[in-house]
Amino acid sequence: MHLFEVYGAFSGQLINATNSKFYTSSVPMSKIIAIATLTSFIYDNLPFVYLGVPLFKGRPKAVHLRPIFDRIKSKLSTWHGRLLSIMGRAQLVNYVISGMLVYTFHIHRWPKIILNEITKIIRNFVWSGDCNQQKICTVAWNTMCRPKDEGGLAIRDPFMVNNASLLHLTRKFLTSQDQWAQLCRHILLSNAKPKNHYIHSSIWIDGEWNLPTYFHVKDDVLTNKILQTTLPIKPVPDALQWLSTTDGHLTNKLTYLFVRGTCIKVPWHKLVWNTYIPPTRVFICWRFIHNRLPTDENLRKRGCTIVSICCFCKKQLETSDHIFLRCPVTSQIWDWLNQGINQQLDLSSCQNLFVKQNWRRQYVGAANSDLNHQKCHMVHMVREK
Structure with missing residues (x-):
């Protein structure tokens, strides 16, 4: 208890014995009783929850x-x-x-x-x-x-x-100067402190590279890259840097992007995802572009046995491209829209409808993005009814 009193005197964190608990693993009951008698702490079993996080022994189950x-x-x-x-x-x-x-x-x-x-x-x-x-x-x-x-x-x-998140925690464990990180590095790492002594090198002499001639014969490209690399003459402490950032620091968001990887960006996302357009209409256009609307064509692909016919013209099979772009009934609406904006829209595909548009300046803004959404939403609602 003297150790707890010294800790409280220096840190200002006094220990309340009545609200404190201790946990053990593979300890005889006689020793548990002795610890409880000496400290007045309450004995409890693992696992338990501390600050909303479950604590236990071993791997998470x-x-x-x-x-x-x-x-x-x-x-x-x-x-x-x-x-x-x-x-x-x-x-x-x-x-x-x-x-x-x-x-x-x-x-x-x-x-x-x-x-x-x-x-x-x-x-x-x-x-x-x-x-x-x-x-x-x-x-x-x-x-x-x-x-x-x-x-x-x-x-x-x-x-x-x-x-x-675990990668971000590992990064903080290796680079952070907080007390918890320093304590963990001191306990868990064998080489907790960096080497400060000079290591003699035969290929770096007096601030210049001194590479053997057979380096050029073995790998000339690698040798040229080594020669283009400049090492600091003054002793500079080494530090881990994240190459994809300008300052070398790693955030949780950057860690998630690194783990997820990147894909090819689609050219239509700025026209489809617009803050002025209701999300429900955006979602319909988003599914239309991915060809995932519940049309008869897609339902047949999932094993549904149905008779497919367009709900508008009653002549062709119901597909996403037909009911939205090529049906004679919906084509009349597109013709009306073309006359209103005095421009011919590209109806060859859904993506071209949103991407290949040379809008005039007076139509640039929220209105021109909403035109196609309004049309697709209207056709979809009529079909559902």
């Missing part, structure tokens, strides 16, 4: 993190998802559920079985509004987790967030 999963599922169940649009449900997942997970993701590597269950209930909630009801997902989960400029909905994948 599903039973340790199940309470957090149950809270997330309870949160999704209390929301009236059916009263929200699919874009509204996606926003709730991004800003609420992701915030509930990111704290523990920085500490534990979650088991795959729990991450799979979290992904399942999030996917069910986004598509059906009920985390317990499974609905046909017309767009792949990997596509939905892409950023909007790559053709996705910017939903964060729990697997990637967990890996990115």
Whole structure:
């Protein structure tokens, strides 16, 4: 107890014995009783929750993190998802559920079985509004987790967030000067302190490279790269730098982007994702571009046996391109729009409709982006009725 008193005198953190507990592992009961008598602490068993994080011995198991999963599922169940649009449900997942997970993701590597269950209930909630009801997902989960400029909905994948958070924690463990990082490096690393002594080199003499001649014979390209590299003459302490940033610092967002990787950016995302356009109309156009609307053509691909016919002209098979672009009924609406803007729209494909437009200056802004959304939304609503 004298050690606790000295710690409290220097740090100002006094210990309240009645509110303190201690935990042991493989310790005889006689020693536990002696510690409790000496310190007046309460003995408790692992696992337990501290500051919202479950603490346990060994690797994380599903039973340790199940309470957090149950809270997330309870949160999704209390929301009236059916009263929200699919874009509204996606926003709730991004800003609420992701915030509930990111704290523990920085500490534990979650088991795959729990991450799979979290992904399942999030996917069910986004598509059906009920985390317990499974609905046909017309767009792949990997596509939905892409950023909007790559053709996705910017939903964060729990697997990637967990890996990115642990990578960010590893970076802080190796580079941070906080007390916890220094203590962990001193305990866990064998070479906690950097070497300060000079190491003689036969290829770097008096601030110049002195490479042997056989270096050029073996690999001339690598040798030229070495010669172009300048080493500092003055002793500068080494530090880990993240190459993709200008200042060398790594943030959690950059870590997630590194783990997720990058895809080819789509040219239509700025015209489809517009802050002046309601998200419900944007979602219809987004599914139209990916050819994932529940038309007869796509339902047949999923095994549904139905008689396909266009609900407008009653002559052709119902496909996304036909009912939106090539049907005689909808073509009249496009002709009316062409006359209104005094320009011929490219109706060869959905992407060309949004990308290949040479709008006049008086139509630039929110209005020109909303024209195609209004048309696609109107056709889709008429078809659903």
